[in-house]
Amino acid sequence: MSNAPSDWEVVIGLEVHVQLHTRAKVFASSPWGFGKEPNEQVDPVVLGLPGTLPVVNREAVEKSILFGLVVGASVPEHCSWDRKNYFYPDNPKNYQLTQKDFPVVVGGQVEIELPGASRNVMGEHKFIRIHHAHLEEDVGKLSHAGSGSLVDYNRAGVPLLEIVTEPDLRSSAEAEAFLRSLVAMLTQAGVADCDMEKGQLRCDCNVSIRRRGAEKLGTRTETKNLNSISSVRDTVIYETARQIRELEAGRSITQETRGWNAELARGYVLRDKEDAHDYRYFPDPDIPTLKISRETVARLAKQVPENLYDRQRRYVEKLGLPYTAASVLVNDRALAEWFEAAVAAHPTNPSGIANLVANDLLRDLAASATAPVSLESCPIKPAQLAGLVKLTDEGVISKQQAKEVFAEMFTSGRDAAAIVDAKGLRQNSDTGELEKIVQEVIADPAVAKSIAEYRAGNEKAINALKGPIMKRTQGKANPVLIDQLLRKFLA
Ligand code: ADP
Ligand code: MG
Numbered sequence: 001m002s003n004a005p006s007d008w009e010v011v012i013g014l015e016v017h018v019q020l021h022t023r024a025k026v027f028a029s030s031p032w033g034f035g036k037e038p039n040e041q042v043d044p045v046v047l048g049l050p051g052t053l054p055v056v057n058r059e060a061v062e063k064s065i066l067f068g069l070v071v072g073a074s075v076p077e078h079c080s081w082d083r084k085n086y087f088y089p090d091n092p093k094n095y096q097l098t099q100k101d102f103p104v105v106v107g108g109q110v111e112i113e114l115p116g117a118s119r120n121v122m123g124e125h126k127f128i129r130i131h132h133a134h135l136e137e138d139v140g141k142l143s144h145a146g147s148g149s150l151v152d153y154n155r156a157g158v159p160l161l162e163i164v165t166e167p168d169l170r171s172s173a174e175a176e177a178f179l180r181s182l183v184a185m186l187t188q189a190g191v192a193d194c195d196m197e198k199g200q201l202r203c204d205c206n207v208s209i210r211r212r213g214a215e216k217l218g219t220r221t222e223t224k225n226l227n228s229i230s231s232v233r234d235t236v237i238y239e240t241a242r243q244i245r246e247l248e249a250g251r252s253i254t255q256e257t258r259g260w261n262a263e264l265a266r267g268y269v270l271r272d273k274e275d276a277h278d279y280r281y282f283p284d285p286d287i288p289t290l291k292i293s294r295e296t297v298a299r300l301a302k303q304v305p306e307n308l309y310d311r312q313r314r315y316v317e318k319l320g321l322p323y324t325a326a327s328v329l330v331n332d333r334a335l336a337e338w339f340e341a342a343v344a345a346h347p348t349n350p351s352g353i354a355n356l357v358a359n360d361l362l363r364d365l366a367a368s369a370t371a372p373v374s375l376e377s378c379p380i381k382p383a384q385l386a387g388l389v390k391l392t393d394e395g396v397i398s399k400q401q402a403k404e405v406f407a408e409m410f411t412s413g414r415d416a417a418a419i420v421d422a423k424g425l426r427q428n429s430d431t432g433e434l435e436k437i438v439q440e441v442i443a444d445p446a447v448a449k450s451i452a453e454y455r456a457g458n459e460k461a462i463n464a465l466k467g468p469i470m471k472r473t474q475g476k477a478n479p480v481l482i483d484q485l486l487r488k489f490l491a
Contacts, residue, residue: 006212007211007212008209008210008211008212008240008244009170009209009210009211009212009213009214010170010171010207010208010209010236010240011167011169011170011207011208011209011210011217011218011220012167012169012170012171012174012175012205012206012207012236013164013165013166013167013168013169013206013220014163014164014165014169014175014178014179014203014204014205014206014232015162015163015164015165015203015204015206016162016163016164016165016179016182016201016202016203017138017160017161017162017163017201017202017203017204018160018161018163018186018191018192018194018200018201019138019158019159019160019192019193019199019200019201020059020060020063020064020135020159020160020161020191020192021063021190021191021192021193022057022059022060022063022159023059024057024059025041025045025046025057025137025157025158025159026056026057026060026097026135026136026137026157026158026159026160027045027054027055027056027057027097027137027157027287028043028045028046028054028055028157029043029045029055030042030043030045030046030157032154032155032157032158034195034198036154038150038152038154039152039153039154040154041153041154042153042154042156045157046092046153046156046157047092047153048091048092048093048094053286054097054284054286054287056081056287056290057159060135060159061079061104061135061290061292062296062300063159063161063190063191063192064104064105064133064135064161064191065104065105065292065296065297065300066189066190066191066300066303066304067105067133067161067163067185067186067189067191068104068105068106068108068133069297069300069301069304070185070186070189070191070304070305070307071105071108071109071110071130071185072107072108072109073105073106073107073108073130073132073133074105074106074107074108075104075105075106075292075297076102076103076104076106076292077291077292078102078289078290078291078292079099079102079103079104079135079289079290079292080099080101080102080283080284080287080289080290081097081098081099081136081283081284081287082097082098082099082100082101082281082282082283082284083095083096083097083098083281083282083283083284084096084097084098084100084279084281085279085280085281086277086279089140089142089149089151090139090140090141090142090151090156091139091140091156092140092153092156096136096137096139097136097137097284097287098134098136098137098162099134099135099136100134100281101283102289103132103133103134103135104133104134104135104292105130105132105133105134106132107129107130107131107132108129108130108133109127109128109129109130110127110128110130110165110178110181110182110185111125111126111127111181111307111308111309112125112126112127112128112174112177112178112180112181113125113177113181113309113327114126114173114174114177115173115177117323117324117327118323119322119323119324120322120323121323122312122316122323122327125309126174127168128165128166128168128169128174128178129165129166129168130163130164130165130166131164131165131166132164133161133162133163133164134161134162134164135159135160135161135162136160136161136162137156137157137158137159137160138155138156138157138158138159138160139155139156140152140153140154140155140156141154141155155199161191161192163182165178167206167208167217167220171236172232172233172234172236172237172240173233175205175232175233175236176229176232176233179201179203179229179232180229181308181309183201183229184308184331185307185308187333188305188308188333189303189304189305190303196227196228196229199227201227202225202226202227203225203226203227203231203232204222204223204224204225204226205222205223205226205232205235205236205239206220206221206222207220207221207223207235207236207239207240207243208220208221208243208253209240209243209244209247209253218243218253219252219253219254219255220253220255221239221243221253221254221255221256221257221258222256222257222258223235223239223257223258223259223260223267224257224258224259224260224270225259225260226260228262231260231262234260234262234265235260235267238260238265238266238267239258239267242267254272254273255272255273256269256270256271256272256273257269257270257271257272258270305333308330308331309330311330311336312326312327312330315329315330315350315354319343319350319351319354320350320351321350321351321354322351322354322355324358325351325354325355325357325358325359326354328358328362329354329357329358334375335357335362335375338357338375338378338382339353339354339357339382341382341383342357342382342383342385342386342389343386344382344386345382345383345386345387346386346387346389346390346393348393349389349393352389352392352393353385353386353389356385356388356389356406357385360403360406361378361380361385361410364407364410365378368410379409379410379411379412379413380406380409380410380413384409384413384415384416385409387415387416387417388402388405388406388409388416389402391405391416391417391420395478395479395480395481396420396426396478397420397425397426398475398479401420401425404423404425405419405420405423405425408423425476426476431481431485434469434473434477434478434481434482434485435485437469437472437473437477438469438482438485438486438489439489440472441465441468441469441472442465442486442489442490444468446468447464447465447468450462450464450465451465451490454490455490462483462486462487462490465486466479466482466483466486469482469486470482
């Protein structure tokens with residue numbers, strides 16, 4: 001008898017490796033970056049030459065601490081490094097420097113938002129606990145070609161922060177939401193760039209299943225080295241189905257290390273527990289225990305940006321933005337700050353500004369030659385966008401005209417008011433002239449019926465008179481003023 005999948009609950013814990021945004025490597029002065037010739041970015045320390053000693057890169061430690069502060073973790077007074085010994089040519093020293101017992105970051109949590117939001121309602125939120133994060137060195141890259149193998153040590157020694165979650169995730173969607181949220185937090189704080197195409201974020205994905213309601217965790221498998229969010233999602237889906245199949249067939253799950261073939265969309269066994277490495281960890285004698293002063297922590301705490309979802313709540317609750325616009329803005333710190341600069345210049349209509357930024361501005365930026373989207377090269381400045389919304393709010397131009405002016409602003413970079421004047425778009429606010437037109441329209445027998453209805457209490461009937469007035473002013477009359485005048489003359 002087969003059980004519906006809903007009888008099972010999946011449990012996921014992630015180990016996320018992110019390359020930190022630093023100039024130099026983690027224990028050496030060599031710079032690092034993407035797209036260099038093989039072995040261009042090495043030095044005697046990276047190559048592990050005799051007589052060299054590692055020196056801890058302050059920037060890498062500070063970025064790690066900053067991450068800890070972003071997720072509300074504690075930053076212990078001391079951290080230290082251990083040697084993880086293994087013999088493989090991707091690491092010239094035959095050991096990797098990592099933090100086993102005294103990591104730089106302990107605890108913390110990441111807020112995630114699950115799918116299912118609508119225009120005005122946020123998706124469900126949940127907190128995923130972080131177990132710890134430790135600072136280690138990345139290893140080189142091997143390419144196996146023909147009968148030989150080639151090695152590139154450019155990546156060796158790049159600072160890698162390994163962020164380990166508690167087994168708090170319960171679906172592929174939660175794993176995806178976690179990684180998106182984590183990437184936003186890391187990039188917004190300047191801790192890491194998380195460019196997955198450059199391999200800057202890699203993930204080990206631990207998956208187990210248990211009967212819904214059971215307390216004890218099931219046996220997990222660990223799928224190594226996933227380099228995209230979609231691979232993590234697909235691995236969870238694949239492993240969940242595979243484990244359910246195994247258990248329902250009366251077999252058991254082996255605690256094993258697995259790989260993922262993204263092209264075939266299937267996992268495979270790398271090694272089982274019997275082959276587990278004994279890394280003979282021991283404290284590295286070359287690097288003294290590092291004391292992390294509270295002054296450093298306090299200074300870094302000032303660099304923590306507003307949390308993504310705190311910002312989202314503020315936009316929705318305090319500024320009254322629709323959720324759809326708020327969620328787009330908060331994903332990109334530069335975009336959110338651009339929006340806030342515009343609101344500062346015209347504080348009375350944040351939604352009007354948000355809609356233009358989240359829809360029109362992003363669309364035109366994406367379509368412009370400056371792609372990928374960069375606000376620095378945006379021809380419209382925040383105060384100029386505010387100026388456009390202000391003209392619309394004051395009834396100087398209509399919403400329809402605002403679209404036209406926006407397009408013009410985006411190509412020319414000119415102020416909205418200048419464009420409105422040059423194009424003669426300014427809506428007519430000359431009361432004298434408009435009063436005459438309004439009176440003429442009211443006198444027209446064609447609208448007598450609407451007038452009678454309005455006077456009988458049907459408020460909406462007044463709208464039938466606005467079209468003919470607009471027509472006679474070629475659309476330039478101020479709609480707010482038309483409404484006022486109509487009410488005055490019909491009273
Ligand atoms: P190790 O150090 O042997 O890799 P840890 O206990 O540190 O093991 O866990 C590593 C990761 O695996 C963590 O993210 C943790 O949340 C996750 N994990 C541990 N047990 C389970 C389980 N039964 N199911 C799913 N994930 C698990
Ligand atoms: Mg592990």
